[in-house]
Amino acid sequence: MELNERVVILKTGRFKENDLWVKxxxxxxxxxxxxxFGGSRSRRxxxxxxxxxxxxxxKTGTNKTGTYQVLQEGSLVKAYPGIRSDLRKIGLAANCLKFVExxxxxxxxxxxVFELLIETLDVIEDFDxxxxxxLFFRAKVAFEQGYSPDxxxxxxxxxxxxxxxxxxxxxxxGRISCVDCADVRKGESVSVGTIRTLAWIQDTGPSNWASLTVPVEIRQECFSIMDRFMAYHLGLVWEGNSYRKV
Ligand SMILES: [Zn+2]
Structure with missing residues (x-):
């Protein structure tokens, strides 16, 4: 079975002299x-x-017995030269790719998630x-996956x-309550600035976030609360330089 599909390359590695595996x-x-096969050689x-x-x-197919997938050919849609030539941008983009992986x-x-990743890479390419x-990308992926509190x-x-x-x-x-209703022992006190920011991330996309100016303490609170929310619901924590399943 053959199929044509749009993809973003997450990772590649060599397994024989001219052959690559691709995630x-x-x-x-x-x-x-x-x-x-022949991936590191065939420019055509x-x-x-x-x-x-x-x-x-x-263009993707399988081997004869159908046990693994084989890339037959590819045509480049966008190479992101601005990301590749800037170490800081590489770091931002790599963090998003590792999360998707x-x-x-x-x-x-x-x-x-694909459209979200493309838009995110476009913003990293074109802005700073x-x-x-x-973090906003990760939060949005969690929201898209259905972990989306009101x-x-x-x-x-x-x-x-x-x-x-x-x-x-x-x-x-994954529930938020006002102070009159909440049992503070069962949750965490969060500032209104933080939930406003997260509500805004839910409603908008990456092209809106580049110009976002949010005070540092609110960003840090978004970070801390969303990383714990995602660790609990998606089972992912950032450790060293990659995500680990918990
Ligand atoms: Zn209430």
């Missing part, structure tokens, strides 16, 4: 692995396609987002949460 995010099938079939960050149109992305939401940018109204009394008072976030249940 990629497919727009239709989530994260996939395949072999590119793979010219410029087999580098991390590249956006590619692949570790999060289990099924075929039902691969299209959304700050170091918090990958940050706008109290989960218990239904009143709007955007007053100046802090709220309580129950990380395990």
């Amino acid at each position: 990629f995010l497919s727009s239709s099938r989530g994260v996939q692995n395949a072999f590119a 079939r793979f010219g410029g396609c087999l580098e991390p960050f590249s956006q590619v149109l692949f 570790s999060a289990i992305i099924g075929s039902e939401n691969s299209r959304r 987002p700050d170091d918090f940018f990958p 940050f706008t109204i109290c989960s218990q009394c239904g009143k709007p949460l955007f007053s100046s008072r802090p709220v309580v976030f129950d990380i395990e249940k």
Whole structure:
């Protein structure tokens, strides 16, 4: 069976002199692995396609017995030269790619996550987002995966949460309550600035985030609360320089 699919290359490695293995995010099938025989040699079939960050149109098939996937040829859609030539941008983009690689992305939401990753790489390429940018990407992927708390109204009394008072976030249940309803022993006190920021991330996309100016303490609170939320719900924690399943 052959198929044409849009992908972003996440990782590649050599397994024989001219052959590569390739891990990629497919727009239709989530994260996939395949072999590119002659991949490090054939400019005609793979010219410029087999580098991390590249956006590619692949023709994918399987070997004769159907036990593994084989890349037949690729045509480069976008190479992201601005990311490749800037170490800081490489770091931001690599952080997003590593998260995609570790999060289990099924075929039902691969299209959304793929579009989100492309838009994120476009912003890193064209602008100079700050170091918090990958966090917003990770939070948005979690929201797209269905782990999407309502940050706008109290989960218990239904009143709007955007007053100046802090709220309580129950990380395990993914519910936010106003201080009148919340049992503070079962959640964490979070500032309104943080839940407003997270609600805004839910409603917008990466091209809106590059110009975001949020005070450092709110960014740090977003970081701390969302990383724990994702560790609990997606089972992923950042450790050293990669994500680990917990
Ligand atoms: Zn309430």
